[in-house]
Amino acid sequence: MWVIMEKFEITILGCGSALPTMKHQASSQVINVREKLFMIDCGEGTQVQLRRSRLRFNRLNHIFISHLHGDHCFGLIGLISTFGLIERTAELHIYSHPDLVPLLESQIHYFCKGLTFHVLFHPFSPEKRETIYDDRSVSVETIPLSHRIPTCGFMFREKKTPNHIKRDMIDFYHIPTYLINRIKNGEDFVTEDGKTIPNNLLTTPSAQPRSYAYCSDTAYLPQITEQIKDVDLLFHEATFAESEAIRAKQTFHSTATQAAQIAVAANVRQLIIGHFSARYDDESILLEEAQRIFPNTLLAKENLRISL
């Protein structure tokens, strides 16, 4: 039995925190689900990181903003402006807290005259859980978080694809074309002489749908575990080490320990931590701290690509 895997890939464009450093860019990632690109957050410098990633600009049509701190959205105007200069035509959809709309619109109006494409805003309230995007491949749901201003994470859930037909069996049983889609979707086939051919002889199962949860920025918030239960990959912020737990609490951020505790409680397959405070020259202290609790933890870094 074999399974065709379509792409579900996360590319980290930036994983620093509020103070940019020479090592880390401001927050941004791109999620590639079956060749559609979705951006989460867009800090200053994202457009250059996007270019560096060699992802195709014209496949990026949706940008989700977790919250309106500058390190998560100051790169939007530059990205939009550049899309204008390269004469993009596809619509660009931006999902964010409603306050972004007038701020960004006034900049677009002034700096991007004669824009060759439409920017469409989809304001939502980060404080309530809702599905803000849905197509035949994937849905995106908000994950309300606890930060100094309204903030949410995003849950990407791939949809199950139809099974793959076994071409040779289709030929062998002379199955007519009009039945193929029904067989892909699980029906058995009944031959002219009434014999039932079970679906599992005619198809191979499609891959299990995959899921990705992005949770940044947030204080330690155990109630999210229910919503992100069993995800394949969890990105959780780990701005601080546990030695800075008080500062983490004060600033509504998490420690590496807390990120790992969330991963354990939610039974995720893999954890990636990021949004590192500029105070850590070497984040291995954060990695080791998280791995003591949840061994399958990775450190985010710029240009890292992870396939699910």
Place this chain on the structure above:
Amino acid sequence: MWVIMEKFEITILGCGSALPTMKHQASSQVINVREKLFMIDCGEGTQVQLRRSRLRFNRLNHIFISHLHGDHCFGLIGLISTFGLIERTAELHIYSHPDLVPLLESQIHYFCKGLTFHVLFHPFSPEKRETIYDDRSVSVETIPLSHRIPTCGFMFREKKTPNHIKRDMIDFYHIPTYLINRIKNGEDFVTEDGKTIPNNLLTTPSAQPRSYAYCSDTAYLPQITEQIKDVDLLFHEATFAESEAIRAKQTFHSTATQAAQIAVAANVRQLIIGHFSARYDDESILLEEAQRIFPNTLLAKENLRISL
């Protein structure tokens, strides 16, 4: 005879044009005149380049914006926001076309709540020549340019410093302290018995005042040569090679040839060209073109520092 040179240094933070690339950052430079830092333009990513430069943030109090295209000003909000996070207290003065004021103010108001320092705007009209900054070390004058929107360059003129006294001669003639400043400024000394000691025996001359002209973005504009006559260093944009002269004219930019022609006509000591179009992987074509006309030409590049 020896001369004490105080700093007059230009650091290139970014010298790309509108489309950022992996090689070049958006426009920004810092001019260090005797340990006061002045920034010209502030494209996206400038704050990280400033950090990379290791220039001291708290000595930067004045930012001059040549024109309101995004690649010259999108980095302002991130820089201001970061100055807030590191709890700057010194005032920050921004000199620009008046249109920037409401746009940037509304962003500061939203994103930089509780800012620990004042941002003071000094709007000016880039279309007329005027002195927009003046202190005891340096003056900054606008250089009206020809671009698609109101644009100006900036002329930095250092002021002459007093001569340096020769300590041993001061001691030898028992010159009283209250006369020292007058002698530094050129007076002779008359001894008690009426003998005149000429100033050149008592002092060494201070360095010749230096000057720097920044001209970007602009179409070929020969009338600026009168204003920038004899400057020590001219930064002139050279977005294109001469083979793209038509495109340069259409977009109100200059070719490397034209930049060099301006340098010749203005009799400048040294030329540095920048604001390179993203189409040039290798800018040596631009350098060679300019050097054929004006041999003392340099290519700008990120992190380059030039002392005058």
